[in-house]
Amino acid sequence: MTMPISKKILFYFLLSIAALVVFAPALMAFVMSFMENKDIMTGTIPQSLSFDNYLKAFEQFPLLKYLFNSLVVSIVITIGQLVLSSLAAYAFVFLEFKGRDMLFFLFIATMMVPFEASIIPNFHIIRDLNWIDQYPGLTVPFFATAFGTFLLRQNFKQIPKELREASQIVGMGDFKFYLKVVLPVAKTSLVTLGAYGFLTSWNMYLWPLLSTTNDTVRTVQIGLKQLQTQEQLNDWGVIMSGAIIVIIPTLILLFLGQKQLQKGLTEGAIK
Amino acid sequence: MGYIELMGISKSYNKQSNVLNGIDLTIEKGEFFVLVGPSGSGKSTLLRMIAGLEEISGGTLKISGEIVNHLPPKNRNLSMVFQNYALYPHLSVEQNILFGLHAKKIDKEIQRKRLEETAEMMGLSELLKRKPRELSGGQRQRVALARAVVSEAPLCLMDEPLSNLDAKLRANMRIEIRRLQKRLGLTMVYVTHDQVEAMTMGDRIMVLNDGIIQQVGEPIELYNKPANLFVATFIGSPKMNLGKAVLKDSKLLIENALEVPLEQMEVPTSLQNRDLVIGLRAEHMPHGSEQHQIQKVEIVNVEHLGNETLISFEVGTELWTAKWLGQWLVQVGDIVPIHISVENMCFFDADTGCLIQEAAFSQKQEVVSK
Amino acid sequence: MSMTKPMPDALEIQEINFESVKRKQRVKSFTKGMLFLLPSIVLFGVFLFYPLFKTMYLSFFLTNARGETTVFVGLQNYIEMFTSPIFHQSMKSTFLFVLYTVPTTIIIALLLAVLANEKLKGIGFFRTIFSSTMGISVAAASVFWLYMFHPSIGFLNRILNLIGLESIGWLTDPNWALIAVAVTTIWMNLGFTFLVLLGGLQSIDSYLYESADIDGAGYFYKLRRITIPMLSPTLFFVITVTIINAFQTFGQIDILTQGGPQNTTNLIVYSIYREAFSNYQFGTASAQAIVLFIIILVMTIIQFKLGERKVHYQ
Numbered sequence: 001m002t003m004p005i006s007k008k009i010l011f012y013f014l015l016s017i018a019a020l021v022v023f024a025p026a027l028m029a030f031v032m033s034f035m036e037n038k039d040i041m042t043g044t045i046p047q048s049l050s051f052d053n054y055l056k057a058f059e060q061f062p063l064l065k066y067l068f069n070s071l072v073v074s075i076v077i078t079i080g081q082l083v084l085s086s087l088a089a090y091a092f093v094f095l096e097f098k099g100r101d102m103l104f105f106l107f108i109a110t111m112m113v114p115f116e117a118s119i120i121p122n123f124h125i126i127r128d129l130n131w132i133d134q135y136p137g138l139t140v141p142f143f144a145t146a147f148g149t150f151l152l153r154q155n156f157k158q159i160p161k162e163l164r165e166a167s168q169i170v171g172m173g174d175f176k177f178y179l180k181v182v183l184p185v186a187k188t189s190l191v192t193l194g195a196y197g198f199l200t201s202w203n204m205y206l207w208p209l210l211s212t213t214n215d216t217v218r219t220v221q222i223g224l225k226q227l228q229t230q231e232q233l234n235d236w237g238v239i240m241s242g243a244i245i246v247i248i249p250t251l252i253l254l255f256l257g258q259k260q261l262q263k264g265l266t267e268g269a270i271k
Numbered sequence: 272m273g274y275i276e277l278m279g280i281s282k283s284y285n286k287q288s289n290v291l292n293g294i295d296l297t298i299e300k301g302e303f304f305v306l307v308g309p310s311g312s313g314k315s316t317l318l319r320m321i322a323g324l325e326e327i328s329g330g331t332l333k334i335s336g337e338i339v340n341h342l343p344p345k346n347r348n349l350s351m352v353f354q355n356y357a358l359y360p361h362l363s364v365e366q367n368i369l370f371g372l373h374a375k376k377i378d379k380e381i382q383r384k385r386l387e388e389t390a391e392m393m394g395l396s397e398l399l400k401r402k403p404r405e406l407s408g409g410q411r412q413r414v415a416l417a418r419a420v421v422s423e424a425p426l427c428l429m430d431e432p433l434s435n436l437d438a439k440l441r442a443n444m445r446i447e448i449r450r451l452q453k454r455l456g457l458t459m460v461y462v463t464h465d466q467v468e469a470m471t472m473g474d475r476i477m478v479l480n481d482g483i484i485q486q487v488g489e490p491i492e493l494y495n496k497p498a499n500l501f502v503a504t505f506i507g508s509p510k511m512n513l514g515k516a517v518l519k520d521s522k523l524l525i526e527n528a529l530e531v532p533l534e535q536m537e538v539p540t541s542l543q544n545r546d547l548v549i550g551l552r553a554e555h556m557p558h559g560s561e562q563h564q565i566q567k568v569e570i571v572n573v574e575h576l577g578n579e580t581l582i583s584f585e586v587g588t589e590l591w592t593a594k595w596l597g598q599w600l601v602q603v604g605d606i607v608p609i610h611i612s613v614e615n616m617c618f619f620d621a622d623t624g625c626l627i628q629e630a631a632f633s634q635k636q637e638v639v640s641k
Numbered sequence: 642m643s644m645t646k647p648m649p650d651a652l653e654i655q656e657i658n659f660e661s662v663k664r665k666q667r668v669k670s671f672t673k674g675m676l677f678l679l680p681s682i683v684l685f686g687v688f689l690f691y692p693l694f695k696t697m698y699l700s701f702f703l704t705n706a707r708g709e710t711t712v713f714v715g716l717q718n719y720i721e722m723f724t725s726p727i728f729h730q731s732m733k734s735t736f737l738f739v740l741y742t743v744p745t746t747i748i749i750a751l752l753l754a755v756l757a758n759e760k761l762k763g764i765g766f767f768r769t770i771f772s773s774t775m776g777i778s779v780a781a782a783s784v785f786w787l788y789m790f791h792p793s794i795g796f797l798n799r800i801l802n803l804i805g806l807e808s809i810g811w812l813t814d815p816n817w818a819l820i821a822v823a824v825t826t827i828w829m830n831l832g833f834t835f836l837v838l839l840g841g842l843q844s845i846d847s848y849l850y851e852s853a854d855i856d857g858a859g860y861f862y863k864l865r866r867i868t869i870p871m872l873s874p875t876l877f878f879v880i881t882v883t884i885i886n887a888f889q890t891f892g893q894i895d896i897l898t899q900g901g902p903q904n905t906t907n908l909i910v911y912s913i914y915r916e917a918f919s920n921y922q923f924g925t926a927s928a929q930a931i932v933l934f935i936i937i938l939v940m941t942i943i944q945f946k947l948g949e950r951k952v953h954y955q
């Protein structure tokens with residue numbers, strides 16, 4: 001079925017307006033990151049564009065270090081979440097044992113406890129473990145996720161149970177079946193969850209703010225805040241270049257995995 | 272002593288009602304044994320209990336003389352083919368076939384050898400590198416069979432393995448599976464809800480309904496001597512024609528509509544003075560060309576099958592079907608003579624549904640064939 | 642068939658055997674299940690359930706700067722909290738904030754999703770743009786909007802000046818600050834909400850529309866009678882998530898307003914943070930955390946109850 005041309009034009013018009021409005025703040029920041037400060041201050045059309053702001057940002061701040069820290073933290077959290085939630089989802093789908101339903105309810109209950117409500121004791125736990133300014137302090141608390149478990153459970157449920165039975169008949173154990181069959185078969189949903197986990201960990205704010213006191217493991221989000229508060233001259237070009245650097249990895253990830261994410265999120269959300 | 276022995280096997284999922292009840296059964300070594308019954312009758316459940324995939328609620332299960340109730344599937348030395356084939360989608364055909372041998376850590380050399388033999392036998396040699404999704408339904412089916420064959424387990428269980436195939440392929444695979452079983456000397460327990468499959472493949476058949484054994488026997492026996500009304504209507508196509516009947520004077524009155532003379536036949540005392548249901552196979556009601564035992568009926572439906580013609584007519588409130596050999600140019604509304612003889616009738620008790628007396632005619636036939 | 646019935650006592654011996662085997666198997670499968678779940682359960686225990694109970698415990702005490710309890714004060718923390726005007730302001734702002742953000746986010750995202758669900762050439766590009774804010778972190782988004790709201794060089798005030806209006810102190814005027822933070826939040830959440838709603842729209846079977854076309858139904862009739870009802874599970878999910886997110890807002894506040902002006906943007910999580918980690922009042926901060934917990938708990942339960950009745954599941 002094809003649309004009449006007039007309707008098509010209307011849709012393109014609406015879409016373009018909407019896209020422009022939605023993307024405007026990011027677009028402006030992007031342009032500003034290449035502008036000289038005096039052009040920004042006066043609001044004139046820039047005479048020349050340059051990478052000076054980026055160079056300055058990297059010179060004045062340990063941005064590379066922050067980026068590296070963020071990368072480590074995000075990857076570790078992602079892997080931790082994938083391992084723990086796939087194990088848990090396996091148990092909820094393929095194993096039958098007493099108390100399983102009760103435990104499942106417990107997982108649902110965790111969705112009702114906001115992390116922010118338990119942040120004070122969490123901070124004290126990390127402090128008492130000497131994990132302040134340490135990678136474990138930034139990562140371990142986020143390994144267990146109910147959302148990830150539900151998403152994978154939904155996916156594992158679509159694996160025919162005859163696959164498990166066929167493997168039982170040849171005497172394959174559960175852990176081996178999990179490794180050799182379930183994980184490869186559910187590869188795409190693992191990738192989806194991984195992308196989502198990476199995205200959210202990269203963008204974490206409150207916890208890294210609390211659990212880092214110096215640059216050793218500080219993530220790039222907190223680095224950006226530092227940049228913004230310490231940039232005395234109010235040099236917006238430098239600040240924006242920092243912000244653009246922060247969002248580039250996640251934007252790339254999002255552009256690559258948009259379709260996957262969309263499917264995965266709806267599946268995990270609805271069923 | 273049989274190869275598989277079920278003694279008083281029962282199963283309940285919820286501790287209240289039983290899905291299977293008091294199943295006593297012996298399956299011999301090398302036998303092709305078919306479990307047939309309508310949907311929900313408990314066939315799969317029974318098969319899965321033999322496999323060890325389902326816990327046995329009551330009774331004893333022996334395989335080659337040993338009690339195996341408590342053994343996990345892998346210690347029962349059997350293979351199984353599933354309705355959806357249960358192929359691992361991420362593995363190639365070769366890896367799928369070798370999956371079990373790999374899990375059992377069988378020597379690599381032996382794996383290779385068995386793979387080659389099996390692939391050859393099943394005609395899969397060209398497809399070994401493909402993934403299941405790149406195969407046709409029939410080829411997938413063959414991989415599933417190959418997986419059972421390669422395990423060299425003496426007992427093979429199959430749960431409706433052909434129901435996802437089209438009619439023609441199904442007919443081919445029936446023969447292929449049957450040949451394979453004979454060639455390898457496998458003991459086969461085969462579940463189907465298709466009575467044609469059961470009749471054509473089984474050495475013996477067990478008919479199951481509502482978790483209760485209706486009858487166990489050879490295909491011909493089930494056809495000629497159905498133990499009760501359920502088996503009578505379940506086995507055979509078109510299904511056996513039934514009608515309530517009473518003996519009156521020297522006549523049999525069927526559905527208050529048809530009067531069939533008893534002729535010279537002696538009436539056993541077991542048939543007298545009780546409510547009966549008679550059963551008559553479609554092929555035992557030919558066109559009435561001879562001068563005796565002829566009824567006139569009005570045709571309500573005609574089906575031309577090419578080599579034979581199905582003629583339906585009403586007997587009281589029942590719709591009966593007769594099968595005439597050859598092509599008959601008759602039409603709905605025609606009154607035709609039809610041969611209906613007491614000789615061909617099975618007699619059932621109207622209350623219990625159990626067979627009282629089989630058709631006299633089939634008794635004669637059996638004698639001939641023996 | 643049943644020619645060799647076992648002797649009665651032999652049968653008994655066997656049954657006892659089976660029972661113990663069954664019990665062993667049950668213990669084994671329980672252990673296995675627990676092994677698979679243990680990592681998650683332990684971490685939930687340590688970093689979620691224990692802290693939750695610890696928070697409740699702390700809320701009945703005064704603490705020192707290290708967070709160790711000093712004096713048991715019973716409900717005193719709660720009483721002080723509920724009589725404190727600052728907390729009242731915080732609750733008021735939080736609920737206003739939810740009211741500002743949730744419906745707006747969902748309506749805009751839904752419009753975008755409906756637009757982007759048309760099968761047009763190049764629609765992928767628009768979808769990417771609309772979902773892009775999902776990849777933009779709180780810190781970056783706040784910095785972007787910090788510029789937009791800048792009193793002198795900011796984009797918004799420049800536009801206002803251009804059309805002859807006076808500048809607004811977006812982040813410094815108590816009447817505007819909460820709205821400014823809300824706008825930032827709506828923009829940030831748009832990407833995620835859009836993506837989920839688009840997914841919901843695309844999972845609606847196209848034959849529903851085709852049969853409506855055959856019946857000659859119009860665009861808005863289809864939207865109202867097919868799209869919205871079929872989308873209701875997704876909408877339900879999105880509403881729940883957006884509400885919960887709104888209650889957990891923190892980063893935007895920290896960068897844009899630090900709770901000011903006059904505490905108008907001192908939303909509950911920021912309030913907890915300030916009370917605990919600037920004022921070291923862990924007791925009162927914990928009492929506030931418990932309030933947050935209860936609000937979210939109640940919200941989730943209400944959503945579930947309402948959702949069960951209203952939502953149309955396939």
Ligand SMILES: Nc1ncnc2c1ncn2[C@@H]1O[C@H](COP(=O)(O)OP(=O)(O)OP(=O)(O)O)[C@@H](O)[C@H]1O
Pocket residue numbers: 284290308309310311312313314315316317464
């Ligand atoms: N896991 C289960 N829990 C509860 N009841 C079950 C379970 N599995 C099967 N049943 C019930 O047991 C009965 C027999 O099921 P079974 O699968 O053995 O039937 P079947 O003869 O194989 O039917 P079909 O031809 O449709 O495959 C059915 O009534 C079914 O509802």
Ligand SMILES: [Mg+2]
Pocket residue numbers: 314315316430
């Ligand atoms: Mg079945």
